[in-house]
Amino acid sequence: MLFNSFTFLLFLPIVFLLYWFVFQKNLKLQNAFLLLASYVFYGWWDWRFLGLIIASSAVDYWCGLKIVNGKPSVVSGDRPHDTTHHLQLTIYKNWFQGPKFYLTLSLAFNLGLLAFFKYFNFFIDSAADFISLLGFQPHISTLNLILPVGISFYTFQTLSYSIDVYRGNLKPTKDPVAFFTFVAFFPQLVAGPIERASNLLPQFFKKREFIYQQGSDGMKLILWGLFKKMVIADNCALVVNPIFENYQTASGLELIMGAILFAFQIYGDFSGYSDIAIGVAKLFGFDLMTNFRTPYFSRDIAEFWRRWHISLSTWFRDYVYIPLGGSRVPKAKAIRNIFIVFLVSGFWHGANWTFIAWGGIHAALFIPIFLIGKNRTHLHEGEHLLPSFKEAFQIISTFLLVCVAWVFFRADTVGDAWGYLTGILLRPFMEGFRLSTYMLTIVLISILLFLEWLMKGELMLSFRKPILRYSSYSMVVGLILFYGVFFNPQDFIYFQF
Structure with a gap:
């Protein structure tokens, strides 16, 4: 559903009136109604892809709870003759029951969906082109995939939730309706801003009143x-x-x-x-x-990236650039980190070498400013x-x-x-x-x-x-x-x- 369509012109006032005049007295019903409205908004484009956003929400909701609840086992040491085997078994259990496993599961599921729908054909075509350069004639088939609207946005939004819970920066929610609504909130669902759970999710638990x-x-x-x-x-x-x-x-x-x-x-x-x-x-x-x-x-170009698509640039800063070491590493590694962030940012935009080139150009423009210490002027x-x-x-x-x-x-x-x-x-x-x-x-x-x-x-x-x-x-x-x-x-x- 497009914001600039007559359909949305009818959709918005209906949802607004029901939200404030029918469901205002019950916060949980208000959230549930928003969730339903968000699914109608998203499903208006293609209802079949509702399953993807629901699945992504369910996996990250469950993983968030398990990240906190997962506790490592303790080696008792009461069987000296079997200590090595017992230790190996404990390490095995710790991995599959511990927080890192559930974070990995969240990352693998969401990035796997994104890679399949958005990048599968790109990798296949790139592999075929490379094989052709070697003098062979590959016969590789691609799939006729439809890219789900907004998948890059809501997968990054749910990933930030899982990562923040793992880091201890956020407590996982036990309210599935609030969490599912946070993921599918229709105003910013298909093209951002990419909201952090720490900002948006708590707002679903506060009583809301219309303020003029x-x-x-x-x-x-x-x-x-x-x-x-x-x-x-x-x-x-x-x-x-x-x-x-x-x-x-x-x-x-x-x-x-x-x-x-x-x-x-x-x-x-x-x-x-x-x-x-x-x-x-x-x-x-x-x-x-x-x-x-x-x-x-x-x-300058550094200021441009503090002003353009701020929700994405700060996402890559917090979840890619800083974990790589940011600028608090030797200059060579800092330059590497900058290139990685810009190239990944370009690739996030689409499965085409043009986007990677676009990211590379911005990296090349940013690095000289960084090297002379003018990137925060x-x-x-x-x-x-x-x-x-x-x-x-x-x-x-x-x-x-x-x-x-x-x-x-x-x-x-x-x-x-x-x-x-x-x-x-x-x-x-x-x-x-x-x-x-x-x-x-x-x-x-x-x-x-x-x-x-x-x-x-x-x-x-x-x-x-x-x-x-x-x-x-x-x-x-x-x-x-x-x-x-x-x-x-x-x-x-x-x-x-």
Whole structure:
């Protein structure tokens, strides 16, 4: 079910009214109703994959309890002649009854599902290509697999629960309804934010009452998210898709415009989803983590990754980078750790070498900043209304580097991405270029950037003066009505991940 569909326009108010007016007095019934609504929301796409999310929830719920309850056996030592055998048996029992076994089971089950549905054909095709390079003709069959929507998001969410319970950072819940609802919570189910159990799960055990200000903030986020998706992302898509599909014949300037507009397409699409998800959650009394903070105003690539897809970047930081040693190791190992995180992050996005190349480019851009100790320079927003010349240069140069990497993210193959970038330099620069084709999209993006710069660090559209606040509401609603893509709505890009 798409946030920008008429189906969701009917679904949301029905669920909202039942949630607050029928089930409000009983917290457990409220949670159970949310779980049912979440399964309807997810099953609307393909009900057959409900079994996967239910199975993932059940395994991690059970493993969480067993991680805490699993106790190692003690060697009594009362049979000296059989001590070695008894010790081996104890070690065997400790492994299969201990916390590490159940953590391993959770990891294997969730990553196994993800690997099978998302990466099976990739590994098969890659193996076939490698065998072909050796001069053989392999006959390997792939499977016609459908990728379940949101599987990368909810598997990481449940994995963080199991890992945190194992580390002792979180107590496992004994309420299966609350846990299953935490995994399937429909606002952020299919494209994040990837919530930590320590933040979201406790909210299912607290009595919730509708607070006007929270609901108002939620509606602002929903409105702003719809603007970014329907007006910015979907209008950019109308221009970007033909350019990437026919990049061999496009002029250099058209290719530049395609790369820049794709950067805004994916930002409007993904951050728009996150805004809507956070806003919808607020309508039901929940607070989700911020997933984007105006990333295209970043002054270096390190700052960009503190502002872009924050829930994923912090997930990899806490569960991959730090366990590998983080930066508290010799420089060579720290560089290795950075490359691992960025490459894995790229591979998380999809089973294609283009995503791995995208991750590798970001690693290559990040490491020089890390080596000179400047990766934590820009930790705060600029304080001035207008950026200085230095800040403007940093913002623009960082954005252009990000756009180069986005070409690999958008292209079908690494060869296509390379051909696209070389075409910028080798093709006639302005042949066939018509500014009128891009003018509307440029104006809409300018409005987006102006409002985001004006409201940086604050909730969007939350001007203190009523006249400015209501004028901004009216303007955004008008832009959605006049320029939003209502018919044949586009899927969110991150649904494929």
